[in-house]
Amino acid sequence: GAVVSQHPSWVICKSGTSVKIECRSLDFQATTMFWYRQFPKQSLMLMATSNEGSKATYEQGVEKDKFLINHASLTLSTLTVTSAHPEDSSFYICSAAGQGTNYGYTFGSGTRLTVV
Amino acid sequence: GENVEQHPSTLSVQEGDSAVIKCTYSDSASNYFPWYKQELGKRPQLIIDIRSNVGEKKDQRIAVTLNKTAKHFSLHITETQPEDSAVYFCAVDDYKLSFGAGTTVTVRA
Numbered sequence: 001g002a003v004v005s006q007h008p009s010w011v012i013c014k015s016g017t018s019v020k021i022e023c024r025s026l027d028f029q030a031t032t033m034f035w036y037r038q039f040p041k042q043s044l045m046l047m048a049t050s051n052e053g054s055k056a057t058y059e060q061g062v063e064k065d066k067f068l069i070n071h072a073s074l075t076l077s078t079l080t081v082t083s084a085h086p087e088d089s090s091f092y093i094c095s096a097a098g099q100g101t102n103y104g105y106t107f108g109s110g111t112r113l114t115v116v
Numbered sequence: 117g118e119n120v121e122q123h124p125s126t127l128s129v130q131e132g133d134s135a136v137i138k139c140t141y142s143d144s145a146s147n148y149f150p151w152y153k154q155e156l157g158k159r160p161q162l163i164i165d166i167r168s169n170v171g172e173k174k175d176q177r178i179a180v181t182l183n184k185t186a187k188h189f190s191l192h193i194t195e196t197q198p199e200d201s202a203v204y205f206c207a208v209d210d211y212k213l214s215f216g217a218g219t220t221v222t223v224r225a
Contacts, residue, residue, distance in 0.1 A: 034212060034213070042217075042218075043205060043215045043216065043217050043218050044160065044205070044213075044215045045215075046212060046213070046214070049212055091157070093159060093160075095213070104150070104162065104165070105150070105162075105209075105213055107159040107160055108159065109158070109159050110157070110158065110159050112157065
């Protein structure tokens with residue numbers, strides 16, 4: 001079945017630094033990648049949608065200059081949290097859609113970001 | 117955007133009993149409705165889904181029903197087991213997934 005590999009699984013960084021999270025589709029072409037953020041005991045909130053080779057579309061209230069998304073190929077999308085602050089600490093999950101997924105959504109394993 | 121409401125927020129059931137979670141949505145054009153189970157710190161796991169051309173789908177102890185006219189769908193878990201304890205999310209697809217708030221299910225042994 002469709003597999004999305006997400007790295008790192010957890011990361012601790014200092015305030016003011018940047019962190020990059022990668023999601024790779026291993027056995028299918030991810031034409032669209034979705035990035036979610038999940039705070040403790042809350043639901044998954046969509047941050048942005050990216051299509052390969054295009055600029056990402058951000059949800060209302062999500063700062064595009066803070067959360068940089070790159071989807072340069074059909075197998076790789078990255079989310080960079082710039083100038084991270086403690087309030088950015090959260091669980092970030094990617095989800096891919098594309099050929100080979102039976103038109104469903106395949107989730108990465110998530111990244112636990114802690115900003116200290 | 118899509119507005120998805122999910123109830124109840126918590127559900128405690130005795131092992132062997134049934135659990136039912138309900139979701140409503142706002143966009144009548146939506147046609148794909150998945151349910152996910154999420155354990156702490158892990159990715160959501162698809163447990164069952166339904167498309168708008170059917171009213172019910174069953175997979176062993178899990179079933180989903182869909183009422184497109186009323187814009188609501190429900191997850192039914194029968195013969196609950198302790199390993200069913202988790203957070204369950206409904207979602208609605210309108211070219212992107214919108215999630216309900218989640219239901220924490222606890223199965224008491």
